[in-house]
Amino acid sequence: MNIKVIAFDADDTLWVNETYFDETEKKFCGLMEDYLSHQGISKELFKIEIDNLGLYGYGIKGYILSMIEAAMRISNNTIPIEIIEKIIQYGKELLEKPIVLLDGVEETLEALKGKYKLVVATKGDLLDQRRKLHNSGLGHYFHHIEVMSDKQEVDYSDLIKRLEIHPSEFFMIGNSLKSDVLPVLAIGGHAVHIPFHTTWAHEKIEHTVEHDNFSSYEKITEVLEKLK
Numbered sequence: 476m477n478i479k480v481i482a483f484d485a486d487d488t489l490w491v492n493e494t495y496f497d498e499t500e501k502k503f504c505g506l507m508e509d510y511l512s513h514q515g516i517s518k519e520l521f522k523i524e525i526d527n528l529g530l531y532g533y534g535i536k537g538y539i540l541s542m543i544e545a546a547m548r549i550s551n552n553t554i555p556i557e558i559i560e561k562i563i564q565y566g567k568e569l570l571e572k573p574i575v576l577l578d579g580v581e582e583t584l585e586a587l588k589g590k591y592k593l594v595v596a597t598k599g600d601l602l603d604q605r606r607k608l609h610n611s612g613l614g615h616y617f618h619h620i621e622v623m624s625d626k627q628e629v630d631y632s633d634l635i636k637r638l639e640i641h642p643s644e645f646f647m648i649g650n651s652l653k654s655d656v657l658p659v660l661a662i663g664g665h666a667v668h669i670p671f672h673t674t675w676a677h678e679k680i681e682h683t684v685e686h687d688n689f690s691s692y693e694k695i696t697e698v699l700e701k702l703k
Contacts, residue, residue, distance in 0.1 A: 481587060506561055535603055573610075604620060648666075650670060668691040
C-alpha cells in the first residue's frame with residue numbers, strides 16, 4: 476500500500492456518540508408513553524428522522540426538530556408546550572455532552588502523526604463537530620476536519636480530489652460499514668471497520684463485506700500493525 480492520507484470518522488470512532496442518542500431516545504419515549512408504546516414511538520421517530528435527512532442533514536439539531544415533529548404527530552397536535560420545552564432541553568443536553576475518547580484513539584494518532592496526512596471525515600453539523608474536535612483535545616493531530624453532508628461515493632471522490640491524491644492512496648477508518656467502508660472501497664480506496672457496541676439503524680447493512688482493500692478489527696490500535 477502507498478497510503479498518503481488516513482481519514483478518521485469522528486462519532487463512535489474517535490469518541491462516544493450513539494450511546495448519548497440512545498439515552499435521549501429512551502427519555503423521549505418515556506415522555507411520550509401516554510400516547511403510544513415505546514416501540515411505536517421509536518419507530519415513528521426513526522421514520523421522521525429518515526424523511527428529514529434531506530432537509531436537515533445529520534446531527535443533533537435535526538434530531539431535535541424530528542423529535543418535536545414526532546411528538547406532534549403522535550399526539551395529533553395536542554402535545555402540551557411543556558413537552559416541547561422538555562424535548563428542546565434534551566437536545567441542549569445532547570449538545571453539551573462531554574467528549575469521551577474511545578480506547579486506543581490517542582495512542583493510534585500519536586503513532587501515525589508525521590507519517591501520514593491525517594484528516595477527520597465525518598457527517599453531522601459543522602459547528603457541533605468542530606466543537607467536539609476542539610473539546611476532544613485531538614485537533615493538533617489532524618490536517619483538517621471535513622464535515623460531509625453525506626458519505627456516498629461521490630462525496631468521497633470529491634474529498635479525494637481536494638486532497639489531490641489517488642483513491643488508492645486514501646485509507647478510511649470508521650465504525651459504519653455503510654458510510655465509512657462500502658463507498659470508499661467502491662472508488663478504489665482502503666477501508667477499516669472498527670465496530671462500536673451500538674449502531675444507528677440507518678447505518679446497518681445486512682450483508683458481510685469481502686474485499687482485498689478491507690479489514691475489520693476490534694480495537695483501533697490494531698490498525699497500526701496493518702500500516703507497518
